[in-house]
């Protein structure tokens with residue numbers, strides 16, 4: 001028997017860039033492995049649009065959201081180099097819950113607009129839109145045709161994030177507490193990648209989904 005991993009991979013490339021026939025929303029809790037999995041799709045030639053990266057660009061020095069943020073919250077949330085001071089913003093949002101809503105009201109439309117712009121230039125038949133809080137935002141299918149959840153035990157998430165970010169357990173638990181539960185996320189999923197095992201297992205799982213998505217996009 002030949003090793004299925006050695007068979008040639010179906011290419012994901014289009015000749016002409018344009019809106020993909022299918023947009024798959026990739027989501028999962030903190031540290032579940034979203035970036036790890038997304039990178040494997042990208043390695044197959046699939047266009048990735050990462051809303052976290054977009055949010056960072058919008059709130060970086062000279063970012064498109066910064067003038068609205070400055071006029072809404074004042075200079076106390078702006079770092080000396082002009083980027084959003086995340087620590088100061090977090091403190092503000094903690095003392096004033098409405099501040100978080102106002103920040104989201106500024107950012108979300110801009111994130112959507114930039115996501116659409118990047119998706120419109122996709123050069124693969126389907127694209128992966130990475131949205132960490134896709135389930136938390138409600139109505140995920142208003143944004144994407146299909147939801148792919150990266151799933152693992154909360155204990156696995158806790159250990160990985162403690163290790164990666166050198167955070168104490170309580171801080172990771174506090175982040176998990178404000179995210180959707182594993183059950184809520186799985187209830188919204190069309191497809192699930194179980195990422196409790198070693199990273200080597202991901203290649204086969206990603207490959208199976210890649211072929212399914214190519215078929216759906218056809």
Ligand SMILES: Nc1ncnc2c1ncn2[C@@H]1O[C@H](COP(=O)(O)OP(=O)(O)OP(=O)(O)O)[C@@H](O)[C@H]1O
Nearest residue numbers: 029030031032033034035036160164195197198199
């Ligand atoms: N299957 C795995 N086995 C071991 N470590 C893993 C596995 N998958 C991911 N990791 C590691 O766990 C950490 C979290 O993974 P990753 O950054 O991909 O998650 P994420 O969902 O993108 O996290 P975030 O929510 O912070 O963006 C990283 O340090 C990554 O290298």
Ligand SMILES: [Mg+2]
Nearest residue numbers: 033034035036
């Ligand atoms: Mg990530």
